[in-house]
Amino acid sequence: MLETKTAVEPTTAPTPFNLMQTLSRNRRFLFPVLALILILIGNRLISPTFFTIRVGPDGRLIGSLIDILNRGAPTVLLAIGMTLVIAAKGIDLSVGAVIAICGAVAAVLISTTTLPPLLVIAIAIGAGILCGLWNGILVALFDIQPIVATLILMVIGRGIAQLITEGQITTFSNESLEFVGTGLIGGFPFPIFLSVIVVALVWLLIRSTAIGMLIESVGANDRASFYAGIDATKIKLLVYIISGICAAITGLIITADIKGADANNAGLWKELDAILAVVIGGTALTGGRFYLIMSVVGALIIQSIQTGIYISGLPPTFNLIVQAVVILAILFLQSEDFRRLFTGAWAKLRRQS
């Protein structure tokens, strides 16, 4: 294969030309990026104003591209945590429920107490850390299968959130907390900055320390890692806690966005979007090698499809079908066997003619 011959890292500065070269050398990176570009072009064909961005009254930038980044922020955040968990050969089904819990904690505290907003935010993130710790303990210490261990919190978590909000949508009015979901910096919604900051922090954590390598090692073979002197238990605890923190921040965004905690619906099925984003990004569910930035691309792909459907004018009854077909097409595009089937058929056809 071509890849083996050109495994040498390019030493020159990454010019656009080099970027294209890197992309085409690593098909793993090429296809998600290609899919994202194709979907954006498709959306532009559906709606002529898709790339237009206008300035709203308070300096807010308004446009479909901004919507994708803003509405995609929750999925991006969850996908970051989920990437690390999946890399360590785990899975976190509970993030949707953790979103509901942390949102409920924040909304109830801000509306019934006089605690300062920053402390409320810290407590909500603390709740996310606790949830992550709970998952981590079940998986790492008690060796329960991750899918079952996190399923427990997925089921019970929404119940806990309902207990906190007493079954109502708890609304609040507090500018500082609302800023997390609807605030503006330079015309851009604040959730976009939050997701960029978290991506940068996690990227630094895994690239400037050995943690990224340790996670991959535990995910690839935790017994071998153990004999190599890696504390797999601590690594597993860490990834679930990071996932819990990401879910907590997402919960704050979603709750602040509607100025209310909706325990029944906040983050519902979000865990599946996050897992899908990771898979589209090319990280295998079997653990080991992971691609953080590609998971972000995966999350943006999912949101671009969603926004595309909203502006398409298709009847709502087609939503899920369209979404499924587009995602299936992307996964086919990524599957080497599927591509070989086509290139093979193409070669055969050419030989015959």
Added chain:
Amino acid sequence: MRSHKLFLSALLVLVLAFTSILFVAHAQDSSGAGLTIGFAQTGSESGWRTDFTNAMMSEAEAMGINLLFSDGQQKQENQIAALRSFIAQGVDAIILAPIVETGWDDVLQEAADAEIPVLIIDRGVTADPSLYITRVASDFVYEGRLAGAWLATATADRASCNVVELYGTVGSSPAIDRATGFADAIALFPQIQIIASQSGDFTRSGGKTVMESFLSSMDPSTICAVFAHNDDMLIGAIQAMEEAGITPAVDILTVSVDATNDELQMLIDGKANATVLLSPYMGGPAYQAIIDYLGGAELPPLIMVPSAMYFQDTAAAELANRTGG
């Protein structure tokens, strides 16, 4: 031998007499007070659902009915388990608010075998109508028609009115019926047209996201009104409008369904125009139907609960009435 037979027949007569006395006593009992009714609720997924549960409980208390309440937590298997438990406890009647339409046949047959009457409330079921005594429900189509009719009146002096629709959960009967009723009503007024319709899943977050995407992808000045299949989606949409610098209820008219307390507050604040009441007060008609049935009366297959509308000037009175202040 003969004395034995005599004794047996005497016993039989006694037993018969006793049971008939019991029966008469029971029939007198069914004036309402002392009845034990099991109520299998879907869960507490929305503000309206909580209002409905509270209304069921207070109406039962007012009529002296002992209501056994079960929260199904949005799961059919929980509701079926609740029904079986009610049957085992031998309640006088069961009220079921089904989470989905299908899959009730077996458990309804079990109730019929145990001779416990079942009344369906709110959403419908596909089971054989002989398995339940009647259904008490709001008319979702009528609610949609009311919303459409209001919009027609409000925009009578305009040359055209482009409506965006915030659709409920795809495939749910309130969403389908409200969309149908609204479309039926506005079909009579050619100036009103739906230019976009998308699902906000009956949630605030969904309503806000969809409205935001509409405002991003089209010129907001071309949108004349928004019709939301429930209040929560509209409250989300109002936030999206405010963030985009549009004055809700003035630049874009609003009409939605449910009349929850939060929506009444929106009307009072002048951020919404009209909401159609999805009556949570279905308990009274339901209990009365059960009492009538136990008294031997024939019931119609469907009992409709009347609906109403609230506007900016009538919302305050209704909210005060509800909160008792």
